[in-house]
Amino acid sequence: MQPANLLLLTLVLAIVAYWLGYARSRSLAMPLGGIRHLKSLPFYYGARAALWSGIPALIVLGLWAAFQGKVIQLIVIGGLPDGMMPASQGEASLLLSKISNVASGALPPGFAEAPIVDAAERLKALQAQSRLLMSTLVISVAVLAGFLGWLRIRPRLNARAQVESILKWVFFACAALAILTTVGIIFSVAFETFRFFEKVPFTEFFFGSHWSPQTALRADQVASQGAFGMIPLFTGTLLISAIAMIVAVPVGLLSAIYLSEYAGKKVRGVVKPLLEMLAGIPTVVYGFFAALTVAPFISDVAASMGIEASSQSALAAGAVMGIMIIPFVSSLSDDVINAVPQAMRDGSLALGATQSETMKKVIFPAALPGIMGGILLAVSRAIGETMIVVMAAGLAANLTANPLETVTTVTVQIVTLLTGDQEFDSAKTLAAFALGAMLFLATLLLNVIALKIVRKYREQYD
Amino acid sequence: MNTVNTTITSEVGQPEEAVVPISDEKPAETVIEEGKTVGKPFADDPKFKLRDVDVFYGDTRAIKKISLDIGRNEVIAFIGPSGCGKSTFLRCLNRMNDSIDICSVKGSLHLDDHDIYDPKRDVVELRARVGMVFQKPNPFPKSIYDNVAYGPRIHGLANRKSDLDEIVENSLRKAGLWEEVKDRLDANATGMSGGQQQRLCIARAIAVSPEVVLMDEPCSALDPIATAKVEELIAELSESYTIVIVTHSMQQAARVSHRTAYFHLGHLVEVNETNKVFTSPEHELTESYITGRFG
Incomplete structure (x- = not known):
């Protein structure tokens, strides 16, 4: 299953968990004499079940989606015969793009060496496996955690306080995302800026009164x-x-x-x-x-x-x-x-x-x-x-x-x-x-x- | 219109204005005859001569046909339950109601025989003669000196720096503030205590040498000690200024004023010498109010 569909499915599961939690808290409350005997409103029990189901699943989904590409690449490269092992980072990425071209059918298998074709097959298999594994894992986490959350609903449970504290962390995560993005931008700019100052002296950049950003293609070029x-x-x-x-x-x-x-x-x-x-x-x-x-x-x-x-x-x-x-x-x-x-x-x-x-x-x-x-x-x-x-x-x-x-x-x-x-x-x-x-x-x-x-x-x- | 009688119950606009009879002996049928004020509303040589004043906020009639004289160098207190129109009436005297779009004033209002609401009249000159102190101390976020010097500078009262210094010192002295602030005239006025701020506002008002000072509940935001100081100040100022003070505190009215005017739902019910109002009120509404039956 594609990650996008999986995301939707997780949300649906969370909504289901919400209704189940809601219904369970109500049914627990009825013998006691109404929802005022619950510690929190039924809404909070539902929300708590939904969060229990949704958040771990989303975390698993996010981590999997973030790291699966890298891991699969490592396995594919590692599976190549010794003679084709890439010597450098650049070579490895060339090789990988060739493999993925073969795998996607952009490059007919006849034009590539046999080990590459093998690697492409392996890539395809790994990707399919990874997707299957991810889907199973995410769905089972969502269902299991949701079930656990649902099971633990008790009239004495203070679901409201739990939901509030979870939401606090969700809000914090959103704020942190914005800040981390800023920090990321700063670092990427700073890194390239340092590389620039390796090539051009500080003083020229800050005090030079002439701007004509040319770089030579050949060393002997005029005005290089x-x-x-x-x-x-x-x-x-x-x-x-x-x-x-x-x-x-x-x-x-x-x-x-x-x-x-x-x-x-x-x-x-x-x-x-x-x-x-x-x-x-x-x-x-x-x-x-x-x-x-x-x-x-x-x-x-x-x-x-x-x-x-x-x-x-x-x-x-x-x-x-x-x-x-x-x-x-x-x-x-x-x-x-x-x-x-x-x-x-x-x-x-x-x-x-x-x-x-x-x-x-x-x-x-x-x-x-x-x-x-x-x-x-x-x-x-x-x-x-x-x-x-x-x-x-x-x-x-x-x-x-x-x-x-x-x-x-x-x-x-x-x-x-x-x-x-x-x-x-x-x-x-x-x-x-x-x-x-x-x-x-x-x-x-x-x-x-x-x-x-x-x-x-x-x-x-x- | 001037013979239309209105009963209180028909005039009740807002719940808090309602007369709540506590005992059965005061039924809510007390009739206020519009434009009729018991006691002594008129004076021989008045500073303000106000006749048949009506004030409207849009379609609402907030002041109903009030006639009153305010004497020279007199301290007159306006009392009455919330929403009775005393502040509105006060703000007519220096046309501070002008800045409220929907407010309109009818009737004749004269200050020393000059029509206050003459369309050709310069509001700036009027307000220089009739100063005002507000409910909440509102010093400008400037230095103490600049606060007091604000009015004199605008009106060009001082030609030299030394003149201005003198005006500032005199005003602060009159407001009983000089000893407290003479070493920190450059300090920001917003850093003073509430009582000091209010006395600064009084100093600021008298720095332009007004003839009248209007005070709109000047002590309602102050603690008892600061209130006592301001009241003392009012007593001193009454020697040289005409003072009109709106207050919610009957004790304050009794302490500082010569005459007291009792307002009720936009009517001026009774005006008389203060001790008379508080000892033997003529109108039953006044009596109810000062004995604490409502308000």
Whole structure:
């Protein structure tokens, strides 16, 4: 049976266990005079039986599915005649793919050596065995554990406490999964980054002002040495992010102030969802809006004023990115401004302050830490944004502060380095991981600062 | 409309406002004649002259045809059961009800012969003259100094830093807080105790030199010692300000006020000298309330 079907079957078994447990607790309760003589509600007895049946089976299924491939491979390789034993990791994987091709019928047996064909047969047999074994094991675990759980239902049993504590672990497992994924990503990026720094010196990457990620195919090639200075990329990222924030912060903040303090209920009901709709537009749509509408418009305007502007300017990408970020800034600020107690407003108004004085001198300062937190989150969003800059910012790594010129960003370079056919051990490809690590560190730092600020703010009123 | 008689039972909106007769001798038929207030609601040279005031929250009539004078340098206490409209009425006096969209005020309300609700009237100037202290202390999350200096700065009362320092010191002295905070004027006001915060709010209110101070249950969030301090302060302030205080504590009303006004379900039932209200109330509802039959 396929693991997916087996999963479904396990769930069905768990549901069956639930109903059986439910029914058993009720039937145990009836002679005692009703379910109020049970320690817990029948639901908990059912849930407990279902968890008893489902969780061990799922664990067995998960472990089996995770390790069966590796184990079968080892057995197949180990069964090869001595002369064909692979000498290296690479050879082994070549051999394995050949064997599995034969086994799946992609490669006719006539084209492969006899030991390979044998191995393929063995592979097929092992896979079938493994599946059968897995199905039997999982089903028997589910049934057996479910039965045990069902059998142990007693009116005095505190099923509620047990279910609660099991659920606590289930929730913990979910949280741990998310954290482990993050840790896994960090490690994979860090590993590749170290490999990159084996090929390219630290100093060049951090202080080099020239970026042209070439690697030589032959040692004697002209310009065989690439340049891996990340400074132009980071300045490009910072330039575009800065333009984005120049657009997003004032517009977002002022619209938040309007919405929270001045707008009537009806206006707010219409404007707020519309503004938040901006956040729902896919970034790729923003991307072609920037590339096809805004960028030509900017270069036309610049040309009419006698200034030369590139057709892929930092300004276009930054401005459109800013529009994308407006709802971020405005809804975070709106929440924070609304969280300032009404008593502050009353206090200020009662002293004869006008609405705008109240806003400026009391509400805004009180909300400022929260607003700063929101803005920093928006900045880290801007730094990590990819699609708009890929489409609108260009590829040339210019070290410039002129927003009308083409710049490129860290994210754009990662995309170009990793798309298409790449060898995964060249400095060029590994550079993408190093850049990714730097980007990750930068946004992580910003998020930490933002969270710190937001938390500090929260303490003030609670 | 002014002769329509309403019985209490027909006016009962919310359960907690209901008159619960404890003994049989007080049937719930006590009639309140709309717009009629027993006692002495009027004064010769009033600070506030309020006539036939109606307040609506949407369609609900929260204040029913109240007429009242508030004298100069007088301390007047508003008492009455919860939901009787005393806070609503208080908030009319500096137009704090303006910020509630559905609230509308009718009738004539004058402060020194100027119409409070004149559409052309500057609310900022009104509120500078009529300060307010709220139920819960609401200092701004700024330093103690900045809290007190807030009003004077807005109204441009000080030209120089030294003037402002003087205003701040005077206000804090009047509020009896100076000795406690003079060494930590830069400390954040939210770190003070509740009683200190409330006195700071009073200092903040009197820093703009208002003529009237409205207090909406100023001691309800304070402990007895802090309450005693604030009451002492009210007695001192009454020498130079007109004070209108809403309170749930009849003892407090008895201690601090010159006159007491008893509100009931949006009606102003009785106004009289405080000792008279508490010793020999004229209206049977007032008597029921101060003897603890309801409220």
